[in-house]
Amino acid sequence: MCGYFGVFSSAQLNISDEQIIKAKESLKDRNQETEDSYRDNHLWMDVNGANMPLINSRYLVVLDGKIYNNKQIQDKLERKGYLFETGSDIEVIANLFQESGTDCFKELRGKFAIVIWDCEEKILYAARDHFGMKPLYFLQNENECYVASEKKAIMQLQPHTELNKEALQQYFSFQYVPPPMTLANNVYCLEPGHFLIQTLEHPLKKHRYFHASFQPVDGNEKQIINRIQEVLVDSVASHVQKEASIGAFLSGGIDSSLLVGIAREISPSIKTFSVGFEEYGYSEIPLAKETATKLEVENYSHLIQPEEFVEKLPTILSYLDDPLADPASIPLYIAAELAKEHVDVVLSGEGADELFGGYNIYREYESLKVFQKIPETLLRWINVLARIFPDGMTGKSFLQRGTTPLNKRYIGNAKIFEEKEKRNLLKEYDEQYQYQQITSPLFQRVEKDHPAQQMQYIDIHTWLPGDILLKANRMTGAHLLDVRTPFLDKEVFEVAQKIPVKYKLTDNQTKVILRKAAMRFVPGDVIDRKKLGFPVPVSKWLRKELYDWAQRIILESKTEYLLQKSQCLKLLVDHAYGYHDNGRKLWTILVFMLWHKLNIEELEGDNKKGGLFL
Structure with a gap:
């Protein structure tokens, strides 16, 4: 984990020491001992928490993250004649970049935000991992390009940036600012699976190197289960590697239980961590402890009180560049604090729901099938009637959902304010910034897909990087805890993207085929537990x-x-x-x-x- 910021200028670099000091101060809470910086006529780069040596006297590489196929890449390059002094992730990236150019990002297996400065060609590159586990912020003006691990560093280098009113309006629907926007005008978060190129002669250009889309291929269920088991065992092994101390967040559900079940075979001393609340129905601690006992692993737990919840909130917000109104951020922060007392690396189950169909909303299409038999004219009248019903009236939501096309109503797992509600809430509501502005382009790419698959696609490109991975990265990073997410592995995705919906969802169950694959690793009573999520009272x-x-x-x-x-x-x-x-x-x-x-x-x-x- 490291904090970084860089300033590129196509003209002579002109940046004051005062700006540099302020930008460094904005990242100081990482509490890292290592600090390094680089400067030439066109670039200033500063890193907190890592070194950035020149590789082959040409490439300056900054890496925030971890590469899990480091050894395989090194072996391949050595067979081609490349020499390695350290075998570090940075050295491997530099040599792979020299060999493959920007195609190298496709080969990397891990979580990363990478900045590469080609000292000979005077070209700046910046890339973000396949799913968005590590953030990368950027801003471009007439002559300069800024990149950073946190938006606050760019704000110190470019103060007095106007509030982005579109991003604010979207926040109140999504509960987060949907990427690539931020609440600061002209400051953006690079989308997952993308890279940037900035040269002396040309403006900043953005390119996609990976597109997370579903391409189902019908196949034998048993073969698919075997493939899931193989790729998950391989992914967990790659993420655990030879860590001296390894832990895992453990709830009562299938995702975390499956990871622990696999990981304990590699690292029997793995420790698990759970948090919950005293309120009835808001704690999975009893189920987590039961699971831990059956898996024969240690479990540490903590009950959160309302006072502690509120007390932690300002500190938590200080680790976020933009507001994130997911209440689960607080228990995750506290769980990370607990885990850091015992381990430095923790496994977490992010991504399993999006890849394998874990949200109950994905089964909605079955309950709404009845509306497919109703003539379109009648559907419109039913929709008008449903709007007249009082809010909270039984059946109103069902009628509205059934008579509204999916691409007009689904914006992801969280939908907070409707547009009509935002008109009453916001002083300056703008009709052109409705939430369909974010989701419509995504729906257009998958309009012929199964409805559940469309929802998965929307979530992977909005909810996952904008909420789930943002809070996982920032809440663990606040404690210098290294979180690793084996489900969000490019090899795992290559398997998941080909699984037909019929194997993922049934009328009364989610993640069906993943549950069947998990039978080899977890107790039977865990397999069919309903998803509780991370409930917060x-x-x-x-x-x-x-x-x-x-x-x-x-x-x-x-x-x-x-x-x-x-x-x-x-x-x-x-x-x-x-x-x-x-x-x-x-x-x-x-x-x-x-x-x-x-x-x-x-x-x-x-x-x-x-x-x-x-």
């Missing part, structure tokens, strides 16, 4: 324990130039009295208000010019 707490806290944040927040505070307070009161469950909507508002306080109010003070500048 935010809605319950906002009615009682956290009501006063939430009310105070709304009243004290200086976001009235962006949000209708009266609407925010109404949502809170209606929720407290049980008129509506506004828990997730309120949490999305509260997280933004706290983020605003940390990133705008406290930093800019009286000079923030109406709050329009970050």
Whole structure:
């Protein structure tokens, strides 16, 4: 893990020592002892937590991440005559780049954000891994290009960037800022599976080297199960390698249990970590401990209290460049804190749901099949009627979903505010920034696919990098804990992308074929457990324990130039009295208000010019 930032100039590099110091300060919380920097006429590069030697006297390579097929690549290159002094990931990347150019990114198996400076040709390259496990931010102006591991470093180099109103509006639907946007105008997060090229003569260009899409091929179920088992064993072994201390997050579900079941055969001393809440139905600790006992591995657990939950929130937001209103961020942060007391590397099950069909919403097409037999004219009338029904009325949601095309209503696993609700919430709602602006181009690529496969595709390209992997990377990185996600391996994906929907989903079960593959590694009673997710009692707490806290944040927040505070307070009161469950909507508002306080109010003070500048 390392923090980095770089400045490229097509003219003579002109950057002040003060800017450099501020950018370094923004990354100092990584608490790394190693620091290195490089400067020539066109580039400044600074790294916190790693060294960046010149390889072959030509390539400067910065790597945030880990390459799991390092040895295989090195062996291949040595057979071609390449010599290695250290065999480090950086040296392997530099030699592979010299051999294959930008095609090298396709071969890398791992999590990475890579910056390469070709000192001879004066060309800057930057690449992000296949699924977006490591972030890479960039900004380009007339003569300069900035790259960084965190947006805050770029903000120190280019201060007074305007707030991106489109990104803000989308945040309130998605609960995160959908990539590649950020809340800062002109600062972007590079999409997974892409790389950048910047030369002295030409503007920044972006290219795709990997496209996560599903291409099902019908086959024998037993053969598919065997292939899943083979590739997962290989992936877990690659991710565990020869680590002295290895751990895993363990819930009561199939994904983490499967990883632990495989990993313990490689590393019998693996430790597991679980967190939960005292509230009934909001803790998988008992199931996790039961699973750990059957797998014969140690388990450490922690019960989270409402006070601790709120107390950690400002610190957690300080590790995020943009607001993320996924309540699961807090228990993940606390689980990482617990794990770091015992291990340096932890396995986690991110990606299994998106690859193997794990969300219950993916089975929705079966329950809505009845609407396919209804004439289109009648469907429109039913839709109009359903809109008239009061919110919360039994059957309203079913009728609306059944009479609304998938590409008009599905935006991913979290959908917080509808467009009509955002019109009431935002001071400056813009009709052109509706959530379909994000999802429509994605749906167009998969319009002929099975509905469940379309939803998987949307999630992989929005929800996975924008929420799931963002919180996994930042919450573990806050404790300098190295998280590894064996499901999100390019070799695993090559198997998963070919599995037909009929093997992934049935009328009453998700991840069907993955469960069958797991029978070899986990106890039988774990196989058919329903997905609990990572439940957090935010809605319950906002009615009682956290009501006063939430009310105070709304009243004290200086976001009235962006949000209708009266609407925010109404949502809170209606929720407290049980008129509506506004828990997730309120949490999305509260997280933004706290983020605003940390990133705008406290930093800019009286000079923030109406709050329009970050």
